[in-house]
């Protein structure tokens with residue numbers, strides 16, 4: 001007989017785990033559709049319900065779950081509602097949840113190959129599978145010169161790319177010397193690039209003024225002619241262009257930067273090209289959308305988030321590089337306490353050298369489960385469904401003379417607005433989100449307030465989208481014309 005002390009007993013765990021799985025299934029299948037999508041609590045409301053101090057005596061799991069229902073759930077914005085159309089999806093699926101649970105159950109630290117070989121090898125393998133599914137070229141695979149790694153986020157992936165680019169551009173001296181010796185590094189992104197790239201530029205120490213925002217065309221895609229011009233000006237001024245971020249599917253409007261044209265410019269000047277395909281990269285699993293990645297073979301790194309639109313719960317960003325040596329040389333440090341025979345023989349991948357954190361959990365399990373459960377065929381089916389639903393929604397918007405589409409709809413995001421001024425659109429969005437039957441978000445394009453409707457939740461079906469459109473029209477009808 002083993003001593004349990006204060007630990008939860010195996011029997012209790014078995015019982016609670018079963019009930020928790022039932023709770024999760026119930027939430028997804030029954031409860032979530034009836035809950036207001038946007039949480040209605042006021043700031044501080046959740047904390048007010050919680051005891052001021054941690055408990056001195058342990059409590060029952062039943063008590064914890066009661067508080068989940070009564071305190072936590074009202075403070076949840078339901079990203080897993082089929083009526084969630086805001087921001088970008090963060091869709092999950094049962095195989096992914098099971099993978100996450102198994103990862104927690106194994107409790108593995110995969111910082112080195114030797115600290116759990118399967119954690120590393122499964123990740124390498126599953127990322128090769130993923131690269132193949134997206135049609136990424138051979139150098140991005142482990143059998144080529146590069147390979148993939150799971151990062152926590154697209155933000156961290158871009159940070160990692162910037163670090164490797166900085167090192168390469170300074171002939172691997174900036175880590176040693178710092179940026180005082182290399183003050184001329186310049187990075188480029190479009191005005192529509194995700195804010196994480198600006199944050200990353202701050203983090204790596206080049207400063208925001210060394211990140212150029214390149215203007216976009218009428219479809220909000222980066223203009224390669226202006227990129228080239230700006231690089232030329234910077235070179236003429238003795239500066240050192242070292243990094244470009246191109247986006248496949250910008251956050252605001254899903255614009256597609258022209259990778260091939262941008263890639264050619266980067267190649268000509270020896271600039272690191274990072275491709276951020278956070279949400280839209282998933283579409284490349286469908287051959288008919290692979291042209292969005294045309295020119296990706298000219299990139300040095302590529303990232304997309306299965307935790308957005310590939311049924312894999314947060315966090316799971318797949319980051320691929322075409323030259324793993326550059327990345328490893330940038331990030332590798334081997335203190336005595338991490339030395340081991342496999343690493344020193346150079347026979348293995350140690351993923352701690354592929355990103356900022358040392359410790360890492362077994363995230364590949366959930367991606368593996370998702371890929372094996374759906375198969376490429378299943379993923380394509382659902383991605384195509386989402387895109388078809390967004391296209392249908394766009395056609396309804398277009399046919400209603402009160403509204404206008406304000407950007408192309410290449411995939412699953414529809415950007416539109418009511419005629420009649422920003423205020424009217426703000427009121428519409430506010431009322432829709434307060435109503436609770438669906439949730440959307442907004443952005444600004446060309447200075448105008450724009451509504452965003454993004455289809456990508458796991459269980460969103462045609463009836464949900466049709467109902468959302470009905471609600472939007474009904475709420476619109478109640479907005480007085482005098483508002484503009």
Ligand code: PLP
Pocket residue numbers: 088152153154155156194196247249250251276277278279305317
């Ligand atoms: N890049 C793009 C294009 C995005 O849309 C987003 C998030 O919406 C990000 C990066 C940041 O993603 P993450 O939360 O994984 O850092």
